[in-house]
Amino acid sequence: MSEKNPVLSGSKLDQLCVNTIRTLSMDGVEAANSGHPGMPMGMADVAFVLWTKFLKHNPANPKWADRDRFILSAGHGSMLLYSLLHLTGYDLPLKELKNFRQLHSLTPGHPEFGLTPGVETTTGPLGQGFATGVGMAMAEAFLAAKFNASKTGLVDHYTYAIVSDGDLMEGISHEAASMAGHMELGKMIYLYDSNNISIDGSTDLAFTDDSRKRFEAYGWHVTEIDGHNHNEIEKAINEAKGETERPSLVICRTHIGFGSPNKQDSEASHGAPLGADEIRLTKQKLGVDPDKTFHVPDEVYTHFRKALENGAEAEKRWNSVVDEFRKSNPDEADLFDTFVNRKLPDDLSDRLPLFEPDEKGDATRNTSHTAINAIADAVPQFFGGSADLTGSTKTFMDGKGVFGPEDYTGRNVHFGVREHGMGAALNGIALHGGLIPFGATFLIFSDYCRPAIRIAALSNIPSTFVFTHDSIGLGEDGPTHQSIEQLPALRAMPNLHVFRPADANETAWAWKAAVERTDGPSLLALTRQKLPTYDRPGYAAASNTEKGAYTLLDAPSGKPELLLMATGSEVEIIMEAARELHKKGVEARVVSMPCCELFEKQPQSYRDTILPPDVKARVSIEASATLGWERYVGDGGTAIGINRFGESAPYLEVYEELGLTKERVIEESLTLLKQA
């Protein structure tokens, strides 16, 4: 650790630039009366060197495909990022910094992708940014391997992140770092703000890892520097860039709240405004005018905004590379466009598998496998894998290779037993652009990656989650592996499309919807057990999956007196129940509801056609907790489900034991009709 009051390094202008980051950050937090000044002040030197000497970006076009990615994984230090974006010339005026943490500002408490130009991913929940960066670097490695052979210089950028003690304590950092080391993602450069302070006080209270040794164990290249010494920072980043086979961790020893006479090196500067008096003292100590707030000297703007010119030039150079590519290799260039611009074939629906009616049918994880392979053939940027459950989740794309140092153009990924790291990596892959990612595990383990699913939902990221073994239908593995509360828990999350297809063809259409979606994540809950494939010329078309819910089999008269509703594997139960009820003269309608969220988006008129408001006798059945089904069955209806944990036994016995049977549906239906 450098001494308590280190000598300023770098030129005077450099110092003024660095201190401007500090004062903007202090002032922003003070104006909001809320926020985290300490980290931006501590990491201002590192950020300055990175952003002025290394970062390849064009503030005028934050979407330029070959830009370096920068992630502030320690998202609570958001004023650092907002300061950098403003200073380097992104469309983020000073008034937005003054409006830090205010309603409808572009500067929320934690950086949000899609809201603020230049923010590459939403951070704040610790560890997410760290792991999202791995996905970005994976995408870069894939695209570079795929296209640079045809034309050098098409894809050549780094993934930088600033990470914190908190990021490194989170479990997801282990999964992500281990994955990145294994994959030899040499173009990841992570700058670790090692300031020895967390919210509770000294990190020694809880955190005494040897982080260097830990990351070396993952196969990373690790260096350690004084995070206030510009020469050391520059040297370390250069060295990291020179290391092509290992991700780099630069441990930057810093002083949190740098410059604050009374709060530097203390948790007092971590998560609260410094206070007007302390800000005065700090500005005085830093040698800037204590009477000015949100002040940016002209020479500071001039220096930082070279980024605009440099960025425009860099992008121009890249555009000419692309232009040459288009001329020399138009087919490959078209393919490059397909990747970079997320183009899908016009005939995607036609290329989906069409499954013939089959009473015995197949597990939807199997029909999903067929769909995945069809999509993989039609969509070259379709890319994904599983968390060590490739055989069980049936997600292998035949003949598409395995992604890794031996072949970065492989499209199958072995994520390892790392559900959370996988989820965040998917987000990073999707955010990077160029690939359309999916990741698979059992539905029960959605709990292990829930925070990453939430980031996707919050940030409109089209990651697709394939969750098989989606209920008690997995049988013998028992209650630890049988999802009960996962479906309602996932449906409660805004902007997540939860598909639970009832047969092979609904599965194919669910996949189509997932791949075509661009404004948020999708999830497919799939069975281990076989389900019949319905006779689609006989019943309603599976393309209705896109409407979320539809009448699969209507009451014989077309005027239902009873609505039977189900999703996924339980549609088979209501189909069988309906056939028996029809024989008894009951006008029962079967409604398959593969995606409640899409159904809710339909016009009221459509919804009333499917679930006529005057039909009050309604029975739903789902092998899941019933929470939420009341909105469809209403006061007059019955929701059959499982409001307890499961049982370890062959699955048909578990269904019987927990009362998820055709007989129960018939009984509940007749009871309701009698009451009516």
Added chain:
Amino acid sequence: MSEKNPVLSGSKLDQLCVNTIRTLSMDGVEAANSGHPGMPMGMADVAFVLWTKFLKHNPANPKWADRDRFILSAGHGSMLLYSLLHLTGYDLPLKELKNFRQLHSLTPGHPEFGLTPGVETTTGPLGQGFATGVGMAMAEAFLAAKFNASKTGLVDHYTYAIVSDGDLMEGISHEAASMAGHMELGKMIYLYDSNNISIDGSTDLAFTDDSRKRFEAYGWHVTEIDGHNHNEIEKAINEAKGETERPSLVICRTHIGFGSPNKQDSEASHGAPLGADEIRLTKQKLGVDPDKTFHVPDEVYTHFRKALENGAEAEKRWNSVVDEFRKSNPDEADLFDTFVNRKLPDDLSDRLPLFEPDEKGDATRNTSHTAINAIADAVPQFFGGSADLTGSTKTFMDGKGVFGPEDYTGRNVHFGVREHGMGAALNGIALHGGLIPFGATFLIFSDYCRPAIRIAALSNIPSTFVFTHDSIGLGEDGPTHQSIEQLPALRAMPNLHVFRPADANETAWAWKAAVERTDGPSLLALTRQKLPTYDRPGYAAASNTEKGAYTLLDAPSGKPELLLMATGSEVEIIMEAARELHKKGVEARVVSMPCCELFEKQPQSYRDTILPPDVKARVSIEASATLGWERYVGDGGTAIGINRFGESAPYLEVYEELGLTKERVIEESLTLLKQA
């Protein structure tokens, strides 16, 4: 790695014992036609040495307080544990092994605490057992430090676990291992089944950590041995026992599916029955009769069941230590009883804080702090902390010290930024017995520890989760930190009590219910912002919290025409709305619903008293996704909530922006009454 076909080591009897574990495991999986034979076969040697030469336990009394704890973190290898339990004389007859994975057997697919005698914790979801063991070792360290000074030999046992590649890949293993190393829990001895095979194939596909180096970075003592060499196993465990300041990881190089001529060292033996033919070949190779299934030679029983005699003697010795303690130090012995038997003071309710009415009131995180400190004074075994948010979650117990190597009798824990590890550690502390644990973070980060909460719910473990900053009420931190879907997602989980108290006194009663609960976890969702403290002589008593929901303020006539329902901070909104509606002559009742799960457990008559079925005009409001509220508002009602993500701004502005206001409640109420 030892050679492909290692020479058998140990005596002939030892080998017969080890091979009996193997054959029982193969036969169990084969009979079930489902399960994981490879791991039990690979780790049979290690388990045999541990269980016959080291493990201090009494199969006749699986609850003996001073037993060593054994955790099979790789729970999929459950037949290993069931075999050991049966062979050493636990109440687990052979017929249960024959009924592996069958309905209502004591041998479910993955080990379940509370179901099978001798199973210390539920495992299967990878990493949970690993991290739960840390909690057990914490409890042991606390109790040993607390009581052994008065009388040596009261508390002196080890926490052993068998962990797998999968456990080590999961992020939670990082949090738990880092925590254990930091806390210097020297009596943890983890045996790592390093077999180079995971479900997808070779672990090299995804996992190339240097695990020795990684664990050394956490401050662990690491050794590496041939996991089939009994001498090496014995030596390594002895060495680990000799290491008192560092947890130990013994890396055991093993052959998955040991003995199977065609499936050893292959993923084919991991998760599927070997098949009758291969089992024959394996039995032949192991030198046991291929015609016998579930066969246990008499001499094997004789050898293993020495555990009964040894265990009885060990417990007897311990009982005499306790008896001496009772005589020499009766007061301390009473205290020991209080700890070990989870005794609570009879006057706990009287010792809870009683908060005076106060219109300005206080944040429930603050009144929780008062309650926590009152309970900490009344309940000496109350123990807990936070995931680096002690100041924010207000969970510090004043004057109760900090748990760690400097003082293992400290009752406050700095868990670090490790929500998942914390959750599992709480489970381990509760399962160990002797302490009543709680852990705190923000409600949004319940997502980070959800799998551990689920283990608590599934296994009836009374861990208490304190989740503050429980809604958009946290304001400026914004959507990444504002819980929206967390409450419904947690309510969907069976057997979890979700409390969201509306004021200071409800908070105190929620705490009482949590501490008194013994059959499952509780959760307190608490505010960052101030809430009024209601005039309890004027309104209904806060003790009604125990009923889950109650009429806080009734319609003036006592005959409501409108039911207003809310939880937590939104009760203030419906109280204000009701007062205005009363002025307008509307007979509105205010129902506070601090715990839906407890309300659901009340008799129908009570529930109908609070929510009279004939009153259809109902409005609920909760700063959360509305999923699930339909069951209370019904077809005729309106659920006000937030079915989108939040906003970063001062919290009152966020409430206004998202329409969670008194005015909205009044408007929706009047609309409903007009329709009626």
